[in-house]
Structure formats: C-alpha cells, structure tokens
Amino acid sequence: xxxxxxxxxxxxxxxxxxxxxxxxxxxxxxxxxxxxxxxxxxxxxxxxxxxxxxxxxxxxxxxxxxxxxxxxxxxxxxxxxxxxxxxxxxxxxxxxxxxxxxxxxxxxxxxxxxxxxxxxxxxxxxxxxxxxxxxxxxxxxxxxxxxxxxxxxxxxxxxxxxxxxxxxxxxxxxxxxxxxxxxxxxxxxxxxxxxxxxxxxxxxxxxxxxxxxxxxxxxxxxxxxxxxxxxxxxxxxxxxxxxxxxxxxxxxxxxxxxxxxxxxxxxxxxxxxxxxxxxxxxxxxx
Amino acid sequence: xxxxxxxxxxxxxxxxxxxxxxxxxxxxxxxxxxxxxxxxxxxxxxxxxxxxxxxxxxxxxxxxxxxxxxxxxxxxxxxxxxxxxxxxxxxxxxxxxxxxxxxxxxxxxxxxxxxxxxxxxxxxxxxxxxxxxxxxxxxxxxxxxxxxxxxxxxxxxxxxxxxxxxxxxxxxxxxxxxxxxxxxxxxxxxxxxxxxxxxxxxxxxxxxxxxxxxxxxxxxxxxxxxxxxxxxxxxxxxxxxxxxxxxxxxxxxxxxxxxxxxxxxxxxxxxxxxxxxxxxxxxxxxxxxxxxxxxxxxxxxxxxxxxxxxxxxxxxxxxxxxxxxxxxxxxx
Numbered sequence: 001x002x003x004x005x006x007x008x009x010x011x012x013x014x015x016x017x018x019x020x021x022x023x024x025x026x027x028x029x030x031x032x033x034x035x036x037x038x039x040x041x042x043x044x045x046x047x048x049x050x051x052x053x054x055x056x057x058x059x060x061x062x063x064x065x066x067x068x069x070x071x072x073x074x075x076x077x078x079x080x081x082x083x084x085x086x087x088x089x090x091x092x093x094x095x096x097x098x099x100x101x102x103x104x105x106x107x108x109x110x111x112x113x114x115x116x117x118x119x120x121x122x123x124x125x126x127x128x129x130x131x132x133x134x135x136x137x138x139x140x141x142x143x144x145x146x147x148x149x150x151x152x153x154x155x156x157x158x159x160x161x162x163x164x165x166x167x168x169x170x171x172x173x174x175x176x177x178x179x180x181x182x183x184x185x186x187x188x189x190x191x192x193x194x195x196x197x198x199x200x201x202x203x204x205x206x207x208x209x210x211x212x213x214x215x216x217x218x219x220x221x222x223x224x225x226x227x228x229x230x231x232x233x234x235x236x237x238x239x240x241x242x243x244x245x246x247x248x249x250x251x252x253x254x255x256x257x258x259x260x261x262x263x264x265x266x267x268x269x270x271x272x273x274x275x276x277x278x279x280x281x282x283x284x285x286x
Numbered sequence: 287x288x289x290x291x292x293x294x295x296x297x298x299x300x301x302x303x304x305x306x307x308x309x310x311x312x313x314x315x316x317x318x319x320x321x322x323x324x325x326x327x328x329x330x331x332x333x334x335x336x337x338x339x340x341x342x343x344x345x346x347x348x349x350x351x352x353x354x355x356x357x358x359x360x361x362x363x364x365x366x367x368x369x370x371x372x373x374x375x376x377x378x379x380x381x382x383x384x385x386x387x388x389x390x391x392x393x394x395x396x397x398x399x400x401x402x403x404x405x406x407x408x409x410x411x412x413x414x415x416x417x418x419x420x421x422x423x424x425x426x427x428x429x430x431x432x433x434x435x436x437x438x439x440x441x442x443x444x445x446x447x448x449x450x451x452x453x454x455x456x457x458x459x460x461x462x463x464x465x466x467x468x469x470x471x472x473x474x475x476x477x478x479x480x481x482x483x484x485x486x487x488x489x490x491x492x493x494x495x496x497x498x499x500x501x502x503x504x505x506x507x508x509x510x511x512x513x514x515x516x517x518x519x520x521x522x523x524x525x526x527x528x529x530x531x532x533x534x535x536x537x538x539x540x541x542x543x544x545x546x547x548x549x550x551x552x553x554x555x556x557x558x559x560x561x562x563x564x565x566x567x568x569x570x571x572x573x574x575x576x577x578x579x580x581x582x583x584x585x586x587x588x589x590x591x592x593x594x595x596x597x598x599x600x601x602x603x604x605x606x607x608x609x610x611x612x613x614x615x616x617x618x
Contacts, residue, residue, distance in 0.1 A: 035399050083590060086591075093402075094593050096399075102582065108582065231399065262418045269410045273392070273407055
C-alpha cells in the first residue's frame with residue numbers, strides 16, 4: 001500500500017512538471033494551430049540559462065527561473081517574428097518542419113558551445129531536500145515545481161477566460177480576420193501567445209536544474225511527451241492538457257514500477273494511440 | 287511546348303544517369319564515392335516516403351520504423367541465421383509493408399496534428415521495443431562478423447565502388463516503381479485522395495484502400511533502403527535506423543527537393559547530402575554539431591521562403607522566363 005501511494009505520488013509530481021511544459025504548447029496550438037517542435041529545446045535553453053546563472057553568479061534556481069522565463073519569452077517571441085509568421089496560412093506542416101529546423105539549431109548550438117556533458121548544480125536551496133510522511137518520501141524540488149505548475153496553469157486559465165486580453169486571444173483563435181475588424185492587433189496577440197507559451201516552458205526549465213542534469217538532448221523527450229499530452233487533452237484545451245499531463249505522469253509511474261522501467265515510454269505513447277483510436281480529437285477535443 | 291521541355295529534362299536526367307556509372311573511374315576518392323552513394327540512398331529513401339507523403343498527402347513521420355525493419359531483416363539473416371542477406375531483405379520488406387498497413391489502419395482515421403503526433407508515437411514505441419528485444423540484439427544491436435566479400439553476401443571491405451553501383455541500382459528500382467505508379471491508375475487515385483478525400487470518395491474512390499496501398503508500397507521500398515543501409519554499415523541498432531531523426535530525414539529531403547514530384551527527392555538529396563557530409567568532414571567530430579546547425583538553418587530557410595522546394599524554384603525560373611517571353615511578344 002505504501003508503495004502504491006509512493007508510486008502514485010511520484011506519478012502525480014512528474015505529471016505536474018509535464019503539465020507546466022505542455023500548457024505552453026497547448027496554448028500555442030489552440031490559438032495558432034501550430035505545433036512547436038522546438039518546445040523541448042526551449043526547456044533545454046531555460047535549463048542552461050538557469051544553470052549558468054547558478055554556476056557563474058550563484059543565483060539559486062529558486063530565483064533564476066525568472067531570468068530563464070524572460071529569456072525564453074524573448075526567444076519564443078523572436079521565433080514567431082522570424083519564422084512562424086511566414087508559415088501562417090501555408091500547410092499545417094510547414095510550421096512543424098520549420099520549428100524542427102529550429103530545434104536542430106538550438107540543440108546543436110548547445111552541443112557546440114557547452115559539449116554533450118551532463119551538468120548539475122550542487123548546493124541549491126532545494127536540491128536533495130525531502131520530507132517524510134510515514135514511509136512516504138516527498139521530494140521537495142518536485143513539490144515546488146508542482147506548486148508552480150498549479151499556479152501557472154491556473155493563472156493562464158484565468159487570464160484566458162476572465163481578462164480582456166484573454167478574450168482578445170480567444171477571439172483571435174476563433175477568427176483572425178473578424179478579430180482584426182474588431183480592432184484587435186492579432187500580430188501582437190500571436191507574438192504574445194508564442195512568448196507566453198515559451199515562458200511556461202522557461203519557468204519549468206529554470207527550476208529544473210535543482211534536480212535534473214542539463215545536457216543538449218534533455219529537451220527532446222519532453223517535446224514528444226508534451227505533444228502526446230496536448231493531443232491527448234484535445235485541441236487547445238488547457239484543462240484538457242493539465243489532466244492529460246497528470247494521466248501521462250501516472251501511466252509512466254505505474255508502468256515503470258509494475259511492468260518494467262524500460263516499458264514506461266512504450267506505455268505512454270501506446271496510451272495515446274489507444275485513446276485517439278476511440279476519440280480522434282483527444283479526450284477534451286471538440 | 288510544355289511537353290517538349292519536359293522531354294528535354296527527362297533526356298538530360300537520363301543522360302546524367304548514363305554517365306553516373308563512370309564516376310567511380312573519374313573520381314577515385316573514396317569519400318566522393320561515399321557522398322554519391324549516400325545521395326542515391328537518401329534519394330531512394332525520400333522517394334519511398336514520397337509515394338505516401340507527396341503523392342497521397344499523408345505526411346508520415348513514422349518511416350524510420352519501416353526503414354529499420356528492412357535493416358533488421360538483412361541484419362538478422364546475416365547475424366542471427368547466418369545466411370545470405372537476400373532472404374532477409376525480402377522477408378524484411380514484406381514484413382515492413384504488413385506492419386505498416388496494420389498500424390496505419392487506425393492511424394489513418396486521424397487528421398492534421400493528431401496524425402503527425404501518432405506517427406511520432408509509433409516511432410518511439412518501436413524504438414523502445416527494439417531496444418529491449420533480446421532476439422534482435424536489444425540496445426547493442428546486430429554486429430556483422432567477417433564474411434566473404436561479393437554480391438552473394440553484398441559485402442565488400444576494400445572498395446566503395448560495388449556499393450556505389452548497388453545504391454545506383456536501388457535508386458533505379460525505387461524511381462522506376464514510382465514513375466510507373468505516377469503514370470498509372472494508382473497514381474491518379476493517390477493524387478485524388480491528396481487533393482480532396484471527401485470529393486474523391488463521392489466519385490467512388492475507396493480512400494482507405496488507396497491510402498493503405500500507398501502505405502504498403504512506401505514501406506516496402508523504405509525497407510529495401512534500410513537493408514542496403516545495414517549492408518553498407520555492417521551493423522544495425524535502434525537509434526541508427528529507428529529514430530525520429532531518421533524519420534525526419536525522409537521528410538526533409540523530399541521537402542527540400544519538392545514533394546509529390548518524381549525528381550524532387552533526388553534534387554533534395556543532391557543538395558543536402560553533400561552539404562551534410564562535407565560540413566561534417568570539415569567541422570564535425572566530437573562535440574561538434576556545426577553541420578547540423580547549418581542543416582537546421584537551411585530547413586528553416588526552405589520552409590519559410592520556398593515551401594515547394596527546389597522544384598518550386600525551378601518552376602518559378604522557367605515560368606519567369608516564359609512570362610518574360612510572353613510579355614516581349616505582347617509588347618511587339
């Protein structure tokens with residue numbers, strides 16, 4: 001029983017991290033119908049920013065996530081301005097392939113500058129801290145990321161549903177031309193949405209060096225899992241992505257523990273195939 | 287007019303084909319031969335993808351699975367069963383076609399990004415399953431032992447020339463198949479489904495059958511390319527043949543050349559492979575990555591500036607000349 005609770009807890013904490021990464025992707029997909037293949041690389045970039053802030057200037061990841069988020073916000077906004085903007089209106093595939101090109105550039109720039117070595121910050125405030133409830137181990141860094149995930153996803157949801165900016169974003173997503181006629185600067189909305197989507201990833205990446213080593217390939221797996229989560233949740237649904245992330249986290253933990261660790265990603269990707277066979281537009285899709 | 291120009295182009299391409307067998311004699315550098323045979327191999331791979339992705343419009347990112355099954359077919363025949371690679375090549379190709387048709391039946395129900403993500407998921411599933419499947423060597427993969435050289439084993443150690451001809455032969459097989467499809471009923475069905483699935487169904491096209499056939503042919507040809515790749519490298523392991531990076535190569539080369547055109551994949555490979563191999567030779571090595579940075583930038587540039595690829599650029603050039611001529615006539 002204790003083991004089951006422990007595995008469930010680990011799964012939920014992983015799921016919350018995935019939620020933080022996937023929400024940005026979901027936002028971009030929902031508003032612009034663009035799959036950003038470089039999303040995992042944004043996470044990697046954020047981790048390097050946080051790592052170097054910690055290594056060179058001794059800023060703890062608990063604070064340097066702000067820098068990482070701002071950095072990735074700018075990177076993502078630039079991605080829109082320099083690449084995505086030119087693919088809007090062309091085939092759905094073009095943005096995916098262009099961002100795949102971007103992911104290659106980012107990954108290999110990191111490889112070229114920082115070598116393939118794994119880097120981890122030692123002596124961070126959260127690093128290695130844990131507390132116990134009975135026999136259940138609760139790792140503090142993961143819990144902090146989980147809290148951030150709930151806060152960020154909640155804020156984003158509130159922003160979209162309850163503010164004028166959010167309504168403008170929704171209007172742009174529904175009908176770009178009509179939104180323009182209503183006086184909405186859709187160009188600015190797109191840039192902002194791309195930036196915000198990246199920034200969610202930036203927050204996650206900024207906090208991660210407390211317990212996850214950074215290396216140029218670290219984003220690749222996150223990218224794929226985030227795609228699966230967003231598609232599983234359904235087109236552009238932020239609550240859908242959040243629940244799908246928790247589900248994927250649990251599937252990963254249970255299959256890793258009760259079947260074998262090597263099968264956990266087979267189960268994660270398999271569950272997506274099985275679900276979309278019955279619901280081709282995802283769990284919460286229209 | 288139009289027809290005549292196409293015939294000139296065809297004649298020119300066949301002329302180049304006729305000259306190609308002379309290249310090993312003219313270019314004794316084994317690196318140059320390596321680059322040329324890779325061009326042929328990647329052109330064939332992309333052409334196999336083009337059947338489904340270009341002509342039928344179903345953009346699959348899962349083709350490394352079929353490429354991998356072909357490679358494992360040859361590898362298992364040689365390493366596990368210790369026979370010639372050829373029976374493995376045939377079995378592998380049919381197995382790839384069968385696997386492709388079985389897994390795509392449910393996946394073809396999906397559209398847009400849902401389809402793309404499903405194909406990514408399939409690659410990851412196969413990659414991880416082959417990583418732990420002991421019978422096919424798991425993560426270590428299959429390593430070829432020393433065997434006799436020659437056509438029977440399709441193995442040579444000293445020279446790249448026989449592989450060069452092998453790759454050329456592979457390309458002729460794949461390109462002729464696609465040329466044949468393009469000209470026949472199947473080709474028209476494929477394009478009809480690409481242009482509008484619902485419209486073509488209303489005219490009596492069985493789109494599911496068409497897509498599955500395209501998938502089967504495409505996977506079969508991709509598996510042949512995989513088998514060649516295994517024979518050329520003397521080893522097979524999951525990341526080498528069954529990964530997202532390999533899958534993306536299929537798509538990107540075709541995209542660079544021009545999707546849904548016969549010569550697109552060859553043009554794409556002829557530009558991308560020398561670029562990749564020479565930048566790797568110049569800047570590559572441990573901890574490099576500069577070659578892939580250039581590769582990535584090129585992809586972005588092509589997608590953003592000319593989504594129809596090199597074929598699109600060529601068309602614009604010829605059309606530009608034609609319209610200039612017409613305007614001259616109009617002025618006179």
